[in-house]
Amino acid sequence: MKETFDVAIVGAGPAGIAAAYCLAKKKRKVIVFERGEYPGAKNISGGVLYGHDLAQVIPDYEKQRCPIERNIVESRLWYLSQDGGYSLSYRDKIFADERRHNAFTVGRAKFDRWFAEQAQGAGALVVSGTVVTDLLRDQQGKIIGVVTDRAEGEVRAKVVLLADGINSPLAAKTGFRPEPKSHQVALAVKEVIELPEEVVDERFAVESGHGVTIEVLGAVTRGMDGVGVIYTNKKSLSVCIGATVEDLARNKVRPYEMLELFKAHPMVAPLIKGGKPVEYMAHWLAEGGYTAIPQLWGDGFLIAGDSGMLFNALHREGSNMAMTSGRLAAETIIEALQAGDTSQAGLSGYGRRLQDGYILKDLKKYKGFGQFLRGHNEVFTTLPAVAGLAAREMLIVNGVPKKAKQKAIWRELRKTISLRRLAKILWAGWRSVR
Amino acid sequence: MDKRGDGGIKIKVSIEDKLFLDRFKVAEEPHIRIIDQAVCQERCEEQPCLYLCPANVYRLEKDHISVAYEGCLECGSCRIGCPQLNIEWRFPLGGYGISHKFG
Numbered sequence: 001m002k003e004t005f006d007v008a009i010v011g012a013g014p015a016g017i018a019a020a021y022c023l024a025k026k027k028r029k030v031i032v033f034e035r036g037e038y039p040g041a042k043n044i045s046g047g048v049l050y051g052h053d054l055a056q057v058i059p060d061y062e063k064q065r066c067p068i069e070r071n072i073v074e075s076r077l078w079y080l081s082q083d084g085g086y087s088l089s090y091r092d093k094i095f096a097d098e099r100r101h102n103a104f105t106v107g108r109a110k111f112d113r114w115f116a117e118q119a120q121g122a123g124a125l126v127v128s129g130t131v132v133t134d135l136l137r138d139q140q141g142k143i144i145g146v147v148t149d150r151a152e153g154e155v156r157a158k159v160v161l162l163a164d165g166i167n168s169p170l171a172a173k174t175g176f177r178p179e180p181k182s183h184q185v186a187l188a189v190k191e192v193i194e195l196p197e198e199v200v201d202e203r204f205a206v207e208s209g210h211g212v213t214i215e216v217l218g219a220v221t222r223g224m225d226g227v228g229v230i231y232t233n234k235k236s237l238s239v240c241i242g243a244t245v246e247d248l249a250r251n252k253v254r255p256y257e258m259l260e261l262f263k264a265h266p267m268v269a270p271l272i273k274g275g276k277p278v279e280y281m282a283h284w285l286a287e288g289g290y291t292a293i294p295q296l297w298g299d300g301f302l303i304a305g306d307s308g309m310l311f312n313a314l315h316r317e318g319s320n321m322a323m324t325s326g327r328l329a330a331e332t333i334i335e336a337l338q339a340g341d342t343s344q345a346g347l348s349g350y351g352r353r354l355q356d357g358y359i360l361k362d363l364k365k366y367k368g369f370g371q372f373l374r375g376h377n378e379v380f381t382t383l384p385a386v387a388g389l390a391a392r393e394m395l396i397v398n399g400v401p402k403k404a405k406q407k408a409i410w411r412e413l414r415k416t417i418s419l420r421r422l423a424k425i426l427w428a429g430w431r432s433v434r
Numbered sequence: 435m436d437k438r439g440d441g442g443i444k445i446k447v448s449i450e451d452k453l454f455l456d457r458f459k460v461a462e463e464p465h466i467r468i469i470d471q472a473v474c475q476e477r478c479e480e481q482p483c484l485y486l487c488p489a490n491v492y493r494l495e496k497d498h499i500s501v502a503y504e505g506c507l508e509c510g511s512c513r514i515g516c517p518q519l520n521i522e523w524r525f526p527l528g529g530y531g532i533s534h535k536f537g
Contacts, residue, residue: 037459039532044509096519108537129529149528167510169524179514187511191452192536236536249515255490260447279536280452281489282507308482348484 002109005031007333008146008157011130013040014049014319015305016163018057018326019333024122026334031155032124033117033148035131040112043165044190044283045319046229048072048213049111051101053320057327058118062101066196067114069105069233072209074204078267080218081388085267089212094376096210105211105231105238107192120187135160135174135301142343143176143300159300159342160335166286166306177303179292182249183374184288184309186226187243189255191263193275197235203271204232215316216241218384219362220262222253225373225380228262229316230271237272239263244374255282286311286318288371290367296354297347301327310359314366314433321359328353363434372432376425382416384427444449449490452507461530464503466491467522471498478518486515488512 007023009016012034024032034043047069054061062068074091095102116126136145136154145156162177164170172179197208203211216228226243240263241255248255262268288309296303304310305322312321332350336342354360373379390409394402413422446459469472475483475497483492489505492512509533525531 035528036534037529040537042531044534044537047537074458109534110537127451129527131525169507169510169513172513182514185511185514187486187488187509218452219506233536245486245511249480249486249517250486252480252482254447254485254488254490256447256448256449256452256490257445260445264445277452278455280455280507281532281534281537282509282511284509425441 001156001404003153005029006159006244006337007031007159007161008147009033009161009163011114011162011164011307011316011321012036012126012128013043013112013163013165013305015116015307015322015326015329016161017112017119017164018323019161019304019330019349020124020126021115021119021122021163022327022330023058023333024119024124027123027336028328029339030124031157032061032119032126033130033132033146034116034128036128038128039114039116039126040109041128042213043108043112044091044281045108046190046240046316047105047107047231047233048103048316048319049106050103050317050320053323055321064118065114066112067106068101069107070103070206071100071209072103072213074212075211076212078214078218079384079387080265080267081384083266084220084388084392085218085384086387086391087267089266089310096207103213105233107233108190119149132164132170133173135170135176141299143298152251158337159302161326161333162301162303162307163305165305166284166309166311168307171307172208176298176301177307180234180284180288180292180309182246183244184292184370185287186244186287187248188240188256188283188285189259189280189282190240191259191277192233192236192279193237193272194236194273194278195275199234199274200237206232216262218380220258221380222251222258222261222267223377223381224248224251224253225377227313230268236278237275239268239272244287245284247381256280264295283314287314287370289370290360290363293363297332297350298344300342302332302350303345304329310363312362312366313343314369315362317362318332321395324357325354325359329358374430376427378417378421379429386413386416453489453518455536456507457502457533458503459530459533462525463527464501465524465526465531466501466503466506469501469520469522473518473520474499478520480517482515482517483512483521487509
């Protein structure tokens with residue numbers, strides 16, 4: 001292509017499209033490359049998006065018919081043993097009223113397509129079915145464009161925004177950021193299970209259009225560092241489970257077998273009963289945390305979203321960070337283009353913007369969390385088992401005095417873990433999130 | 435106590451049934467290649483690719499590991515999970531590979 005663009009964006013996900021939209025609104029000439037057949041074709045998330053971050057890009061997203069599945073009014077946290085588990089849930093009417101769309105579910109194939117259409121409407125050029133295979137550099141090493149897998153596929157741009165997601169052969173090839181280590185990414189598999197709308201309403205005890213999210217920790221990841229989720233969509237449930245690539249490889253667990261065992265768990269099976277699986281997918285979660293974030297800008301380029309490890313594993317926030325980092329990248333680019341300096345120094349406003357907002361503050365706060373889980377495997381093995389045993393014993397009515405039950409639970413606990421270790425886990429866990 | 439927390443439960447899952455739910459546009463040229471089969475045979479004891487892949491793309495044959503790239507879900511795990519870094523992995527040609535319906 002002969003034309004030179006102000007900005008070339010790699011990837012039409014929430015980060016790339018948010019940036020494209022903001023740039024196009026400011027009349028910047030922007031082109032987005034998407035490797036899928038259409039934007040969203042390759043994308044997955046558990047399925048939760050956040051109204052606050054979306055509204056900062058498109059304030060009237062609802063009027064523009066954003067394809068929302070369900071507005072989340074309740075969040076549940078489950079800590080499961082093999083045969084049962086604890087459930088903690090919080091529902092609040094504020095999420096149905098003033099804070100409606102605080103969080104909502106989407107199907108990414110539909111949402112990303114819609115989001116890309118908004119950017120196109122604003123004037124961005126979105127080219128699907130095109131893989132960016134390399135980056136163009138000038139003699140000083142500054143990035144000046146991209147190479148695609150199309151004939152005569154070189155495209156020049158003043159700035160390149162890399163929003164190509166966590167799995168990036170482009171990064172592996174060009175080294176714009178390091179390839180993730182196998183403990184820095186979780187491989188999650190997801191099944192979409194169809195159920196009639198009224199059945200979803202009834203099973204989760206919600207009004208029409210309202211939904212529930214469930215985050216699941218414990219024995220369901222077969223002793224590995226991982227997490228499961230169940231999210232409500234309009235006429236389906238998203239059921240996902242994942243563990244770090246390192247743990248999956250080491251334990252020789254097949255991800256889809258782990259998914260089937262999760263679906264068969266006594267807390268999960270009744271929710272999906274009678275449902276029809278309609279899609280099966282796999283994707284990485286960028287769980288490297290704060291210390292794994294690469295240098296997010298350089299001469300002629302910036303990195304946004306998952307590609308920059310901007311993901312909060314503890315709060316399952318990723319799509320919001322993608323959108324907001326994309327928006328902040330766009331603001332930085334506009335400033336740099338006006339000043340006529342797209343060098344690393346000229347783009348350094350990006351770092352300042354990320355520091356000022358919630359993204360780097362949150363990731364910094366939880367920077368020890370991944371390491372905590374990795375170093376305290378009992379969170380997924382011994383602890384859910386003992387916690388389950390304790391609740392079970394205390395609830396069984398069988399004529400055994402409670403004091404004797406307590407003693408038996410204590411004995412079992414001491415048998416499986418030393419008190420010193422238990423105290424260390426609790427302390428380290430607290431420290432990693434405080 | 436059962437450390438793995440699975441009670442030794444084994445479950446039989448048909449990966450073919452799962453992949454059947456998905457929409458693939460298969461490119462003629464494979465996007466995954468084992469760089470050197472001899473490395474898998476001689477140097478790789480663990481062969482985690484046989485378990486790690488969510489689409490069971492890798493299968494152990496008599497004298498090599500076969501690669502059914504057609505059903506690849508494009509997660510990338512084999513690329514970084516291979517202890518020998520013996521897998522060449524790139525994205526399928528633009529527009530090919532899996533296309534999510536719901537996502």
